[in-house]
Amino acid sequence: MTTARSRDRRRSLALVGAGAIAAVLLVLGVSGTLASWTRAIITNDTNTLEAAQALVLEETGPNSAVCTSTDGGGSGNTYTCSTIDKYGGTATPLEPGDHQSVTVTLTNTGTGSGPLALGPGACATSGGSPTATASICDVALVTVVCTAPSALDTTGAPVVLSAFGDQAVVASLDAGDSTDCTFDVSLPASASPQVSGQTATQPLVWTLG
Structure with missing residues (x-):
């Protein structure tokens, strides 16, 4: 039991x-x-974006002076360059029959391509005799010659500064490409003494794109 x-x-x-x-x-x-x-997961492993192509213009002048369109800082692409004088400056005033030349290099340092153009502004006269009846802007001559890929050559038709108009420099300046442009300004041997002591000032604007 x-x-x-x-x-x-x-x-x-x-x-x-x-x-x-x-x-x-x-x-x-x-x-x-x-x-x-209690947990669900999805991983997206391909998330991308790309910045658009940009045009950036760099100008190199005498004594290795360099100005770039982005030198203004921030997101801007416009810069006023005061260190490159394409007319040669006033250190040696021109006598009748004299000329002076300056060569600058324009380089597309961006990633896009576009046309390069030169736009001269109005020529202004200062100094000289207060009773002068002639302006150096109507007397001094300018010519421009640029190397490949440009075909710009105004030596056959030099113009007075006051009539210097817009110039198509390069039809398409590709990224990394450059052109050398030589500016030659002269005071004709026939220049009137009325322009003696006068200074001509003319802004020149490069536009890429």
């Missing part, structure tokens, strides 16, 4: 233990499944 009761107790304990183990396994299985439902 006692032996049968002991066997029944052991059998009950075994069933209880097996049930407990099954319950633990069930809980672990359910917990693992639920954990995968």
Whole structure:
């Protein structure tokens, strides 16, 4: 009687233990499944953008003076260069029949391509005799010659500064390409003494694009 009761107790304990183990396994299985439902992930590994092509113009003059269209800083692409005088300056005033030349290099340091043009502004006269009736702007002559890829050559038709108009320099200046432009200004041998002591000032604007 006692032996049968002991066997029944052991059998009950075994069933209880097996049930407990099954319950633990069930809980672990359910917990693992639920954990995968609480997080969802998508990774986009190809997200790109590209800046548009830009034109940047660099001018190099005598004594390695360099001006770049971006020298103004910020996002601007326009700069006023006061260190390159393409007419040669006033250090040596011209006598009748004299001339002086300056060569500059225009380089496209950007990534795009575009036409290069030269736009002369109005010529202004200062100094000289207050009673003068002639202007050096109407007397002094200018010619421009540029190297390939430009075909600009005004030596056959020099013009007075006051009539110096817009010039198409290069049809398309590609990125990394450059052209050398030589400016020659002269005072004709026939120049009137009325222009003596006068200074001519004329802005020249390069436009790429």
